[in-house]
Amino acid sequence: MTAEQAETITARADATARAVIECAADAIVAFGPDRTVMLWNPAAERMFGWTAAEVVGLEPHIIPEELKAEHNAVLERVREGGHISFATRRIHKDSTVIDVRIDTSALVDGVGEVTGWVNVCRDQDGRDVPYSGRWTHTSVIRILTNPRIAGLNMLPNSDEIIGEGNWAPIITPETWAAVKDILADPRRAAPRGKVSLGGFLFYCRCGARVQYDTRYRGRKGDPGRVSIPIYKCLEYTSKAEGRPGPHVTMAASQIDRYVEMRLLDRMREPEAAQIFARKSETADVPKLRAERKEISDGLARMAGDEAMGLLPRAIYLDAAKRVTARLDEIDAMIADAGKIDATALLLGADDPADVWDRLDVTVQRQIIKNVMHITLKPPGCGCRNPDLTQLVRVAWREPT
Numbered sequence: 222m223t224a225e226q227a228e229t230i231t232a233r234a235d236a237t238a239r240a241v242i243e244c245a246a247d248a249i250v251a252f253g254p255d256r257t258v259m260l261w262n263p264a265a266e267r268m269f270g271w272t273a274a275e276v277v278g279l280e281p282h283i284i285p286e287e288l289k290a291e292h293n294a295v296l297e298r299v300r301e302g303g304h305i306s307f308a309t310r311r312i313h314k315d316s317t318v319i320d321v322r323i324d325t326s327a328l329v330d331g332v333g334e335v336t337g338w339v340n341v342c343r344d345q346d347g348r349d350v351p352y353s354g355r356w357t358h359t360s361v362i363r364i365l366t367n368p369r370i371a372g373l374n375m376l377p378n379s380d381e382i383i384g385e386g387n388w389a390p391i392i393t394p395e396t397w398a399a400v401k402d403i404l405a406d407p408r409r410a411a412p413r414g415k416v417s418l419g420g421f422l423f424y425c426r427c428g429a430r431v432q433y434d435t436r437y438r439g440r441k442g443d444p445g446r447v448s449i450p451i452y453k454c455l456e457y458t459s460k461a462e463g464r465p466g467p468h469v470t471m472a473a474s475q476i477d478r479y480v481e482m483r484l485l486d487r488m489r490e491p492e493a494a495q496i497f498a499r500k501s502e503t504a505d506v507p508k509l510r511a512e513r514k515e516i517s518d519g520l521a522r523m524a525g526d527e528a529m530g531l532l533p534r535a536i537y538l539d540a541a542k543r544v545t546a547r548l549d550e551i552d553a554m555i556a557d558a559g560k561i562d563a564t565a566l567l568l569g570a571d572d573p574a575d576v577w578d579r580l581d582v583t584v585q586r587q588i589i590k591n592v593m594h595i596t597l598k599p600p601g602c603g604c605r606n607p608d609l610t611q612l613v614r615v616a617w618r619e620p621t
């Protein structure tokens with residue numbers, strides 16, 4: 222083999238390797254000898270929220286303070302060769318903590334010198350929380366109430382503060398505590414606007430859907446006047462045959478709380494996973510991810526064989542075309558599963574309520590639509606303390 226031929230093979234293998242890294246489902250992060258980021262693939266952008274441009278050349282932002290020692294120890298351990306696979310946590314750009322499994326190995330040059338390290342990271346349980354990538358009321362609150370901005374260290378996945386961190390606080394702990402108190406005021410809850418939990422989703426006892434509306438208590442211009450969100454039957458004036466009254470007009474917020482409570486109780490039942498998981502059979506995300514990995518690994522092997530001259534180029538290109546089409550299809554299915562099969566987010570969560578509170582109301586509505594059928598019955602006249610177990614009828618949908 223001439224030097225020129227060898228060079229062509231190397232160049233082609235490099236191009237193939239780059240393509241594989243670009244389309245890999247797993248986040249791939251490479252560190253240089255000075256432990257700054259050298260490579261950050263698109264999957265890493267998706268997993269951690271930072272773009273390559275934001276992190277290349279810098280120490281990674283994704284390692285929790287208390288796990289930096291672990292990270293360094295792992296890099297030292299693999300220096301002599303081999304690789305380590307370990308479960309740990311990383312931090313998303315929006316400051317949420319992600320459970321990940323990381324495979325680490327050292328990059329060694331021709332003479333045995335360590336020139337860096339590669340981390341391949343995958344979401345520990347294959348679950349993705351839908352992340353819109355835009356600032357929401359919830360994400361802003363979550364960041365403002367994070368003790369880390371006051372220089373305080375906390376246990377991951379909890380609110381427990383375990384002392385001062387060794388980074389500079391952005392604001393004083395006193396200011397942070399005051400801000401946190403203000404933000405905890407329930408009156409600051411995100412305005413639900415027309416996107417209410419139950420509007421056009423819950424039913425009146427007459428069979429029509431309810432709309433979200435506002436009722437006022439107090440005279441117009443009166444400073445004590447308050448607005449009360451209500452659910453009102455779309456057919457509230459109907460006296461028609463088949464839709465006899467009385468139709469529903471009920472304060473919405475207590476109904477929403479009650480529906481959420483029933484849903485979360487249901488999701489905490491031991492057999493909930495069995496009952497509702499069947500819904501996700503159409504899009505088994507962990508299985509799709511496994512398939513994606515298997516075929517992209519297969520493609521990488523074929524690319525290697527082709528580069529080494531073991532496989533005719535035409536066959537490789539044909540296979541690559543088919544594999545790429547299947548990868549696109551899998552990606553689309555995973556993306557859809559994230560949007561539609563939101564129910565899976567609650568199943569198996571340590572605390573479904575915590576996951577629920579972080580979901581966008583449109584996703585919450587999708588979950589309710591998947592598993593519940595809510596019918597509202599109007600309370601009797603003069604009923605001041607309605608019994609919600611009687612007035613809100615919950616029917617559980619059979620999984621389809």
Ligand SMILES: [Zn+2]
Pocket residue numbers: 425426427428429454455456457467468469
């Ligand atoms: Zn009605």
